[in-house]
Amino acid sequence: MIRRLIILLNARQASVLDGRPGNMHWLGDFATTEAGLAAFQRLLLQHSGRPVRLVLDSVDEDYRLEVLPHVAGAARTEMLARKLRQVFRNAAFTGAWRQSRENEGRRDDRYLLAALTDYEWLKPWLGAIENARAPLEGITLLSLACQSLLKQLRIREPHTLLAYQMASGLRLSYYQDGLLRFSRLLAGDRSVQNSPQTLAPGWAADEISKTQLYLMGQRMLPREARLQVLLLDPSGHLASAQAPLNADPAFNARMLDLPTLARALRMPDEFLSSTPEIAPLAALAGEALLLDLAPPTLTQRYTEFRWRRGIHLAALAIGVAGILFTGVQWLHTLDLRDQTQQIQSEQQQTEARYRDITRTFPPSPVGAEQLGETIHLAAHLENPRPDPRHALALVSRVLESQPTVMLKKISWQDRLFAAPGMADERQISLEAELSPFDGNYRAAMQDIGNFMAQLRAEPGVIQVTLSSSPVNTQSSAALSGNTLSGTDSPHARFSLELRYRETP
Amino acid sequence: MMLRPPWHAIKIPLLLLLAALLLAGAGILWSSDTQLEANKNLQQQTRARQTAQQKLQRSNVEKALIQQNLGGYQNLVARGFIGEENRLAWLEAVQQANRDAALYGLNYTLAPRTAAAAALAKGLPLGQTVMTLRIPMLVETDLPRFLEALQQRTRSVFRVRFCQLTRSSEVAPEALNRPELQAECELLWFTLAHTGVPSK
Numbered sequence: 001m002i003r004r005l006i007i008l009l010n011a012r013q014a015s016v017l018d019g020r021p022g023n024m025h026w027l028g029d030f031a032t033t034e035a036g037l038a039a040f041q042r043l044l045l046q047h048s049g050r051p052v053r054l055v056l057d058s059v060d061e062d063y064r065l066e067v068l069p070h071v072a073g074a075a076r077t078e079m080l081a082r083k084l085r086q087v088f089r090n091a092a093f094t095g096a097w098r099q100s101r102e103n104e105g106r107r108d109d110r111y112l113l114a115a116l117t118d119y120e121w122l123k124p125w126l127g128a129i130e131n132a133r134a135p136l137e138g139i140t141l142l143s144l145a146c147q148s149l150l151k152q153l154r155i156r157e158p159h160t161l162l163a164y165q166m167a168s169g170l171r172l173s174y175y176q177d178g179l180l181r182f183s184r185l186l187a188g189d190r191s192v193q194n195s196p197q198t199l200a201p202g203w204a205a206d207e208i209s210k211t212q213l214y215l216m217g218q219r220m221l222p223r224e225a226r227l228q229v230l231l232l233d234p235s236g237h238l239a240s241a242q243a244p245l246n247a248d249p250a251f252n253a254r255m256l257d258l259p260t261l262a263r264a265l266r267m268p269d270e271f272l273s274s275t276p277e278i279a280p281l282a283a284l285a286g287e288a289l290l291l292d293l294a295p296p297t298l299t300q301r302y303t304e305f306r307w308r309r310g311i312h313l314a315a316l317a318i319g320v321a322g323i324l325f326t327g328v329q330w331l332h333t334l335d336l337r338d339q340t341q342q343i344q345s346e347q348q349q350t351e352a353r354y355r356d357i358t359r360t361f362p363p364s365p366v367g368a369e370q371l372g373e374t375i376h377l378a379a380h381l382e383n384p385r386p387d388p389r390h391a392l393a394l395v396s397r398v399l400e401s402q403p404t405v406m407l408k409k410i411s412w413q414d415r416l417f418a419a420p421g422m423a424d425e426r427q428i429s430l431e432a433e434l435s436p437f438d439g440n441y442r443a444a445m446q447d448i449g450n451f452m453a454q455l456r457a458e459p460g461v462i463q464v465t466l467s468s469s470p471v472n473t474q475s476s477a478a479l480s481g482n483t484l485s486g487t488d489s490p491h492a493r494f495s496l497e498l499r500y501r502e503t504p
Numbered sequence: 505m506m507l508r509p510p511w512h513a514i515k516i517p518l519l520l521l522l523a524a525l526l527l528a529g530a531g532i533l534w535s536s537d538t539q540l541e542a543n544k545n546l547q548q549q550t551r552a553r554q555t556a557q558q559k560l561q562r563s564n565v566e567k568a569l570i571q572q573n574l575g576g577y578q579n580l581v582a583r584g585f586i587g588e589e590n591r592l593a594w595l596e597a598v599q600q601a602n603r604d605a606a607l608y609g610l611n612y613t614l615a616p617r618t619a620a621a622a623a624l625a626k627g628l629p630l631g632q633t634v635m636t637l638r639i640p641m642l643v644e645t646d647l648p649r650f651l652e653a654l655q656q657r658t659r660s661v662f663r664v665r666f667c668q669l670t671r672s673s674e675v676a677p678e679a680l681n682r683p684e685l686q687a688e689c690e691l692l693w694f695t696l697a698h699t700g701v702p703s704k
Binding site (some may be wrong): 117311312314315321326330361364 | 529534546547569570580581624625626627663666694
């Protein structure tokens with residue numbers, strides 16, 4: 001909540017309240033004289049940069065209730081400006097407050113329009129505020145401040161008339177369902193408290209009755225309604241009005257005493273007793289300005305103040321959030337580092353214990369794991385240790401039943417080195433020819449086929465493929481030869497590839 | 505009225521806001537990085553402790569492994585599997601095997617030692633030396649006899665990679681005491697470099 005100066009202004013003086021929430025200070029009264037204005041300006045300079053909220057208490061207030069179409073945004077602003085110019089003509093200080101919305105029909109908005117019709121007396125005070133470069137938050141009316149006071153007092157009657165006796169006069173304000181509808185100040189800028197007129201018994205009761213009739217005439221107050229009259233007078237003069245009012249069934253009057261006010265406003269009785277006019281100002285301190293009569297040019301400095309304050313608050317929030325986040329992260333980091341150190345210490349202790357234990361080990365040229373791995377590797381290389389003996393035996397067995405096949409070359413290969421994935425496979429390559437051969441290639445191919453079939457039938461043989469044959473009959477290859485007599489005898493050479501797995 | 509910012513009045517507050525943003529951002533980045541680093545160190549240290557604990561828990565097993573395998577390892581050292589190549593012993597072995605098999609001499613070639621294939625070495629510094637032998641033979645059964653004799657004559661770790669028998673003449677085998685077969689074999693002699701960390 002912003003700490004601000006709340007100033008009650010009337011034609012005779014200005015009364016200033018330092019509206020720090022929860023700790024209010026009365027800064028004094030300043031008469032409408034050159035000395036008073038100078039002192040007022042000095043006070044503003046002392047509280048430089050503090051927003052100023054003006055609360056006017058004047059006989060020149062004018063109120064008007066209007067029902068206008070429900071619009072929003074710029075359209076509403078434009079409509080209200082036009083309506084205010086239409087109603088109050090050349091008044092410089094005007095304002096509109098959207099109080100509620102109609103329940104039926106077009107659901108139009110209900111507005112309270114207000115203006116200060118004579119503001120010459122206000123100019124010196126505004127000049128002092130401008131000279132002190134104080135940010136003017138806005139200008140409202142004492143009747144609005146009294147509405148906040150009723151809210152603090154939790155008064156919920158539908159028709160309430162507050163009669164507030166102040167140094168400036170008797171203010172009568174009518175509230176319907178807690179919302180201001182009408183207000184007037186009697187005996188304005190005269191000192192009325194001790195005048196014969198106001199001291200006359202029944203004067204206040206008469207004025208209240210007249211006001212009730214006016215409200216009924218304006219149809220603001222229903223005829224059958226009973227008006228709740230609250231008499232607020234620190235000097236106690238209004239007490240005489242209570243009995244005559246209560247004699248009329250249309251009224252229910254009661255006095256508001258200072259202790260009740262002090263409780264509602266949560267401030268000491270003594271403070272309120274010494275400066276009773278503080279009550280509505282204190283009630284307004286924490287409230288938003290519902291009705292502002294100040295033209296935008298006067299509140300430009302406050303607009304800047306709000307922007308600056310908003311940005312400062314954002315910077316502060318970001319800074320605090322950054323510091324908090326950084327702090328939390330840093331604390332977590334410290335915790336992690338502590339854990340790391342503790343674990344490192346445990347690791348060193350464990351390693352020391354391990355070193356102690358390893359001193360009892362038999363001396364070994366390498367680590368225990370490498371000992372085993374080395375032995376396993378040697379065993380893997382030697383067991384089994386394949387050689388061509390099995391291959392030669394296999395081929396010999398088949399050749400015994402194939403006397404026409406003459407072996408020219410035989411190669412054996414351990415496939416462990418060619419393809420480590422097939423470590424248990426071996427490969428045999430054969431080059432041979434058929435002898436004798438009479439040139440009958442069809443019979444030769446038949447013999448080779450038989451030879452391959454016998455090889456395939458041997459245990460452990462995986463695959464037998466013919467790499468080259470005596471005659472290449474494939475369509476993709478060229479083929480040449482002759483059948484002339486007297487030439488060299490033909491040959492039937494072929495080669496095979498064989499893969500096998502040694503069986504135990 | 506709050507919609508249009510009065511720029512002339514909020515320059516310094518905006519700079520302040522920017523400074524706050526930068527400071528907060530820098531603080532958050534720095535603390536996040538520091539925390540990330542600390543977290544990484546913690547995980548690394550936790551793994552190191554876990555390894556140390558596992559080593560400690562396995563110390564009894566390790567001791568048993570040493571006792572169980574030390575003899576076998578020393579036997580491999582004695583056989584020349586671990587350490588430098590012993591080419592003289594290999595040559596002597598093939599010559600003696602040739603004599604034992606009553607063959608007609610042989611030609612040999614030893615290639616420089618190379619690293620064995622990773623799939624074969626299983627992570628150990630295994631080296632291999634290719635020995636190529638060319639041996640004249642009378643009959644096919646001489647080759648198995650020679651290989652059998654070689655196994656008897658050497659304790660080194662070797663393996664036959666390739667063998668080829670070729671008949672040197674076009675005519676059919678005759679009952680003459682003249683070698684007409686040519687055998688060519690590639691033997692791989694394996695050695696393991698001694699690079700292990702000794703266990704105390």
